[in-house]
Amino acid sequence: MASPLTFSWKSKLLSVLLCCLAVHAAIELNVDDDASIRNAAATAAYGLQSWYNGNQTGGVLGKFPYPPFYWWLSGAVWGGMVEYQQYTGDESYFNVTYEALVSQISPTYNYLPIAEKFDEGNDDVAFWAFGAMSAAEYGWPEPPEPYPTWVGVCDNVFNDFVARWYFANDTCGGGLKWQIFESSAGYTYKNSISNGGFFQLAARLYRHTGNETYYEWAKEVWNWSTTLGFIADTGNGYVVYDGAAEPLNCTEFDHTLWSYNLGVYLHGTAVLANVTNNESNNWTAQTIGLLDGVRYFISPFSNATNIMYEQACATRWNCNVDQFSFKAYLSRWMAQTSILVPSTAEKVRQILRTSAEAAVKTCVDGDDGVVCGARWYLGAWDGTLGVGQSLSVLEVIYNLLVR
Ligand SMILES: *[C@@H]1O[C@H](CO)[C@@H](O)[C@H](O)[C@H]1NC(C)=O
Numbered sequence: 001m002a003s004p005l006t007f008s009w010k011s012k013l014l015s016v017l018l019c020c021l022a023v024h025a026a027i028e029l030n031v032d033d034d035a036s037i038r039n040a041a042a043t044a045a046y047g048l049q050s051w052y053n054g055n056q057t058g059g060v061l062g063k064f065p066y067p068p069f070y071w072w073l074s075g076a077v078w079g080g081m082v083e084y085q086q087y088t089g090d091e092s093y094f095n096v097t098y099e100a101l102v103s104q105i106s107p108t109y110n111y112l113p114i115a116e117k118f119d120e121g122n123d124d125v126a127f128w129a130f131g132a133m134s135a136a137e138y139g140w141p142e143p144p145e146p147y148p149t150w151v152g153v154c155d156n157v158f159n160d161f162v163a164r165w166y167f168a169n170d171t172c173g174g175g176l177k178w179q180i181f182e183s184s185a186g187y188t189y190k191n192s193i194s195n196g197g198f199f200q201l202a203a204r205l206y207r208h209t210g211n212e213t214y215y216e217w218a219k220e221v222w223n224w225s226t227t228l229g230f231i232a233d234t235g236n237g238y239v240v241y242d243g244a245a246e247p248l249n250c251t252e253f254d255h256t257l258w259s260y261n262l263g264v265y266l267h268g269t270a271v272l273a274n275v276t277n278n279e280s281n282n283w284t285a286q287t288i289g290l291l292d293g294v295r296y297f298i299s300p301f302s303n304a305t306n307i308m309y310e311q312a313c314a315t316r317w318n319c320n321v322d323q324f325s326f327k328a329y330l331s332r333w334m335a336q337t338s339i340l341v342p343s344t345a346e347k348v349r350q351i352l353r354t355s356a357e358a359a360v361k362t363c364v365d366g367d368d369g370v371v372c373g374a375r376w377y378l379g380a381w382d383g384t385l386g387v388g389q390s391l392s393v394l395e396v397i398y399n400l401l402v403r
Pocket residue numbers: 049050052055093095096
């Protein structure tokens with residue numbers, strides 16, 4: 001995850017430039033009206049899918065064009081599309097989503113296609129597995145022969161994580177590395193998104209199957225993440241730091257706060273709060289602590305209360321192609337939290353509603369469906385566009401229906 005910028009933006013820009021002379025909203029949204037939410041989500045979904053060329057000549061099945069859109073981001077999109085269908089009831093993209101999620105399972109049945117070896121970290125694989133896990137949770141048809149079930153694929157990914165786990169006698173007292181292959185830059189970095197991906201997947205597998213092995217591992221990952229200090233209680237909400245380098249035995253952290261690092265653990269704790277009756281770790285309290293930490297990703301200015309933003313890069317105008325998508329996952333995982341731990345619902349809904357109202361104002365007509373900006377607090381398009389921006393806007397909209 002990190003991005004070269006050599007992408008031809010199709011013909012999208014031309015009409016975007018024309019758009020701004022017109023004074024009409026590209027997406028209308030009334031957050032109190034489910035039909036309006038579904039319409040807005042459908043418009044956003046169409047705009048997002050207009051970036052997809054994987055089912056066209058020259059494209060790769062399952063993948064949005066690379067560069068600049070890395071393989072993991074495609075997995076993240078298809079996971080979002082599974083959720084989109086579940087909550088809007090719109091089945092228009094079922095075939096394309098199913099086909100995409102199957103296409104990357106790979107001959108080893110663990111979302112590790114050889115073609116992507118150069119950019120396959122533990123986190124990248126986790127995002128594809130989240131899509132498969134949602135397919136399992138919502139009872140999608142299983143993958144065709146000879147593939148295993150969705151749960152089977154996720155179990156394979158889970159067991160890969162187990163095999164890659166380091167124990168307490170190793171660097172940083174354990175944990176997963178960011179990368180899988182020694183040839184990848186970042187092989188000596190341990191980070192929150194990879195470990196949080198393992199944690200969330202284990203928690204969801206446990207909830208879905210009841211198999212205690214998954215729960216034991218969720219607790220192991222949580223314990224490591226909190227003991228080392230990647231997750232910390234500031235007294236004013238939890239923070240989740242990005243990671244730390246192994247050569248220094250994780251003594252010096254990269255303290256950057258990214259919204260998806262918080263979100264990935266949040267959904268996991270909410271799942272465990274929902275199924276374990278707090279019998280250990282008080283998962284409800286952990287969920288509330290993490291949700292309080294969302295304060296660091298909302299309300300950038302006094303005119304933008306409860307509007308989400310990517311605080312590490314948005315106001316400095318240096319977000320990369322990956323980072324533009326992070327608000328999508330924060331939206332998705334907060335929304336799931338609101339139904340898994342109902343006491344959080346009011347707070348989550350307030351943030352989603354305010355953010356969605358702002359987000360749609362950043363969308364403008366492109367040649368082939370709307371395109372959207374990244375800075376929702378501006379109340380207008382910020383001149384950026386891409387899969388991450390479109391995915392984030394789609395997810396903040398349809399997640400209003402999760403309740
Ligand atoms: C190809 O993908 C696009 C975008 O999701 C979709 O609208 C279209 O129906 C797909 N075409 C086929 C033949 O599946």
